[in-house]
Amino acid sequence: MKYALLKEIITELQTRIAGARISKIHQPEAEVLVLRLWNGTANLRLLVSVKSGQQRIHLSQREWLNPHQPPRFCQLLRSRLSRIDRVQLVNDDRVVRIDCHGPKGPCFLMVEMIGTIGNMILVDQHDIIIDGLKRDRGVDSGRLLLAGKAYSYPDKPKGPIDPAQGSVPLPENFTCWSDYLDQQGNDPAVVPTPQGIQLRLRQTIVRQQKKLNKRYHKISAELERQQQAQEDRIRGDLLLANLHLVKKGMEQLSVANIFSDRAETLDILLDTRLSPQQNAQSYFKKYKKAARGVDHSRRRHAETKAELQWLDELLYQLDDHPEPADLEAIYAELDDAGLLKGPDEHHKKRTRQASAPQELVSPSGIKVLRGRNNQQNDQLSGRQLKTGDLWFHANGCPGAHVVLKASTVAVPVTAEDISYAASIAAGYSKAQNDAKVEVMMATAESVSRPKGARPGLVTVKKYQTLIAAPLRP
Numbered sequence: 001m002k003y004a005l006l007k008e009i010i011t012e013l014q015t016r017i018a019g020a021r022i023s024k025i026h027q028p029e030a031e032v033l034v035l036r037l038w039n040g041t042a043n044l045r046l047l048v049s050v051k052s053g054q055q056r057i058h059l060s061q062r063e064w065l066n067p068h069q070p071p072r073f074c075q076l077l078r079s080r081l082s083r084i085d086r087v088q089l090v091n092d093d094r095v096v097r098i099d100c101h102g103p104k105g106p107c108f109l110m111v112e113m114i115g116t117i118g119n120m121i122l123v124d125q126h127d128i129i130i131d132g133l134k135r136d137r138g139v140d141s142g143r144l145l146l147a148g149k150a151y152s153y154p155d156k157p158k159g160p161i162d163p164a165q166g167s168v169p170l171p172e173n174f175t176c177w178s179d180y181l182d183q184q185g186n187d188p189a190v191v192p193t194p195q196g197i198q199l200r201l202r203q204t205i206v207r208q209q210k211k212l213n214k215r216y217h218k219i220s221a222e223l224e225r226q227q228q229a230q231e232d233r234i235r236g237d238l239l240l241a242n243l244h245l246v247k248k249g250m251e252q253l254s255v256a257n258i259f260s261d262r263a264e265t266l267d268i269l270l271d272t273r274l275s276p277q278q279n280a281q282s283y284f285k286k287y288k289k290a291a292r293g294v295d296h297s298r299r300r301h302a303e304t305k306a307e308l309q310w311l312d313e314l315l316y317q318l319d320d321h322p323e324p325a326d327l328e329a330i331y332a333e334l335d336d337a338g339l340l341k342g343p344d345e346h347h348k349k350r351t352r353q354a355s356a357p358q359e360l361v362s363p364s365g366i367k368v369l370r371g372r373n374n375q376q377n378d379q380l381s382g383r384q385l386k387t388g389d390l391w392f393h394a395n396g397c398p399g400a401h402v403v404l405k406a407s408t409v410a411v412p413v414t415a416e417d418i419s420y421a422a423s424i425a426a427g428y429s430k431a432q433n434d435a436k437v438e439v440m441m442a443t444a445e446s447v448s449r450p451k452g453a454r455p456g457l458v459t460v461k462k463y464q465t466l467i468a469a470p471l472r473p
Helices: 003-017 072-080 177-184 194-227 230-241 276-319 324-336 374-381 415-427
Strands: 021-029 032-038 043-049 056-059 083-090 095-102 105-112 119-124 129-132 252-256 265-269 358-361 367-370 390-394 402-404 437-443 464-468
Touching: 003 043, 003 056, 003 083, 003 177, 021 072, 021 083, 056 177, 072 095, 072 119, 072 129, 194 276, 194 324, 230 252, 230 265, 230 276, 276 324, 276 374, 324 374, 367 415, 374 402, 390 415, 402 415, 415 437, 415 464
Parallel strands: none
Antiparallel strands: 021 032, 032 043, 043 056, 083 095, 095 105, 105 119, 119 129, 252 265, 358 367, 367 402, 390 402, 390 437, 437 464
């Protein structure tokens, strides 16, 4: 960020966040901080990044996915900062000093955006370092940035900081610098936003669907050819039964098909180099080879179909306004399946909040649980589905698993309760925009998860079909 532009944004920030209370501090990336502020009239997010090539400080409207456990520097700032008093540029350089106040008195957050190596250092009112984002023993930089040592400014660059004179004009169609910089930084590569993660996951799913659809059609065609091999066995049997009709040099024999219910003639091609018995054995050999492959093809056919069903479920969940915790669950599934390539921009332990199924209440006061993602669907259809409960799912399309917890109450389940749970299953499915949706209803005993199946996939042995109007409370 150029010095002239940094001056403009700091002037703007001073008017908007001076005196603001710090409600929460997050560190979504190793060199990125997000401070949640309340300035008396609005909730604000202050983004501070010292990443190489992405150094910036401004207010932002975006959200980030945060580690389950806050990093060391983030924990320190949470314990020391409660209010921002002032924001200013210092040392005639790209160094921002955020004057703060906290439980232990005044302190300063020094944000250095110098060169390619930025840093953030927390110092007390006597300019003694409390701790830094990056600790430096001064071997290369000549600055000792360790707790308990006096803070010193980084060396200034040679020559003028910024040859531009005067103020930098704000681009058209923007009311403030923060909005402009926020839009300019709206790149998934800058920080892992939910939108950036969602786009990457969707591209991964669609790419895998195309690959599996090609495989599925190829296996289907192969299976059809293998199943047609039954005719080779019939030709071999017919040839043995009609050996007396075969004459030397014949290339084809037409005989009545005694294995067919209809009166029909079957043509049998012959290899003139082989005897009639050898021709029959050739047909039997082709039949046995195809029969051995049928089981393998059927297994691969079923596995590919289940994989496509799993991807359809993930794509539906991804497009149905997922929360950050749901994105984490989808990311973990695709990562465990080995489908995510490249750097891990969304760590497995990253989450905003504990993920739990949505709890609703039926007309009779019975608890209704709805899974938001495959992990929760597994939880509902496995551990939480007890004898007496009823399980619901939209028939033939991706959707949430819904459980009516009838086992937990003494009152009888009414038709209104069942209709309500079915409507929830219809509403949280891919068919949510239809006027009426077919919904499966099954008892706990009829629902099971196949061994080794993908998350969210179950087998339903017996179910009733209901017609429900979609409902999303």
